[in-house]
Amino acid sequence: MRLVRVLACIGLMSSASFAQAFETLAKSAMLVDQTTGTVLLAKNADQSVPPASMSKLMTLNMLFEALRAGRISLDTKFPVSEKAHNMGGSTMFLRAKERVSVDNLLRGIIVQSGNDACVTVAEALAGSEAEFARQMTARAKELGMTSSIFANSTGWPHPGQRMSARDLVFLANRIITEFPEFYAYFAEKEFTWDNISQKNRNPLLKLGIGADGLKTGHTEEAGYGLVGSAKQGDRRIIFMITGLNSESDRANEAERLTSWAFRQFVKKDLFEKNTRIASAKVWIGKENSVNLVSKEGITTLAPYNKNTPVKLEVNYQSPIAAPISTDKPIATLTVIPDGMEPSKYPLYAEKEVAKGGLLSRMRASAEILSKDVLGGKLFSKE
Structure with missing residues (x-):
């Protein structure tokens, strides 16, 4: 043979003006039209980069899989450890020894980017954050995410925490398509826990351009990044950008990229x-x-x-x-x-x-x- x-x-x-190639300020980026599977932009898309809080999408994937398997429910309550309580960076201000429902922890991770919520989930599902990170890495390989390794559940800076733009876009698409019952969490603009209200950091949600997810990220090492998705008509796009210098650069680049994807291309x-x-x-x-x-x-x-x-x-x-x-x-x-x-x-x-x-x-x-x-x-x- x-x-x-x-x-x-x-x-x-087709008709109208020719779509020029998109020049992005991001150090690494990928944009996919989910409806057709067409890759519209790929810049250093297979390069392993520090994902910052965008890696929380893998923590969420593990949690969604546990929910789907019936191992836990949205009403299940996880205990908060001293380690989780003492986490720095973005938190939902959990108190040690309190018990918090999975439903609230989901919102704490997605809307508030809570590092304390991630550690609480990791310890409850795997016994320790280190074991959870090992399971995340193994599961990523099973799913074909060949450029992803994890050292923690939060995206906290670590040389062993790396993902590529392609892997993050794949993961976002998996969450949207495989777990639609949970995807609405990503569009929530604000969440209040213990009388403390925090707004979703996704800059596209308030613009009325069809954006409904997914997760921002920022560390000094990684710069500012976003895994985003938006739907207009019968088309949905999913993208990842990272390595930008400021929140405003991230917001402007994400909006510019979304506008370009929807306005410069036609489905055939x-x-x-x-x-x-x-x-x-x-x-x-x-x-x-x-x-x-x-x-x-x-x-x-x-x-x-x-x-x-x-x-x-x-x-x-x-x-x-x-x-x-x-x-x-x-x-x-x-x-x-x-x-x-x-x-x-x-x-x-x-x-x-x-x-x-x-x-x-x-x-x-x-x-x-x-x-x-x-x-x-x-x-x-x-």
Whole structure:
């Protein structure tokens, strides 16, 4: 068998002004259109950087997973230790020996960025913060976050606390898609605990631009950063920026980035659900070939008013051995918009192909002799 790569190119035309590349002041950044999976911006996106309080998203992920598994509930109360009480930096002003519900601790972490709340959660779930950090690192690797390691639950400066922009965007997307029942916490603008009110530090929430999450971060080492998300119409974007010099720089850059993402790009449909995208040769089957389809509609983003080429690649091992089912992917479609990172989509057999009989095996032998075992045709789209 050999890898077959079938290529095509589509020209997408739209109206309005051409979207120029975004120049960001951030030292590390990534912006993804969640709706299409298109990466609109990547700057040092795989570089491991100090994440500051943005790493609290991993602490929250661990807490959400515990809630989903039924190990705890929102009403479960965790005890506050002396260590948690004595935490510096951002806190929700927890008192030692008091017991606080998970519901309130969630708000304390998300809205108030409480380091004391994070340590309380870590100790309750894992016995110690050190063990919790070890579990965070292990879970990150399981999820494919290859640039993330954790030394604590808070993002407190430590050489062993590192994440990449790509990992943080992935984590934000996971929280939004996997735990929608908890995502509303991120849009809360203020939370009061023990008669002390604190405002959410996310600068986009008050602007009315569809922003509804997720988490800011700041240390002297990391600079000012934000993992943010916003939804307008049927599009949602998720981004991470870090390494900015001030709160105002962070706010301005986040707003500018959000505006650019929504105003400079238009969603374009490439293929409808179950559209035949390519065909592949079948090895010893009752059919000689099988059509390749996507089970979902495939869309991409294109800059306004530009005849933007979109390169398409279909990759599969040819010939595909029968029997072939319709429930397992047998090929991959890669969509590569001009100047952007590629997006990959699984392709499936349009219909099942049973294993062939003697005649099919004889035909396969003849094809081997003639060295004619490769094939595939990509349907172009105007």
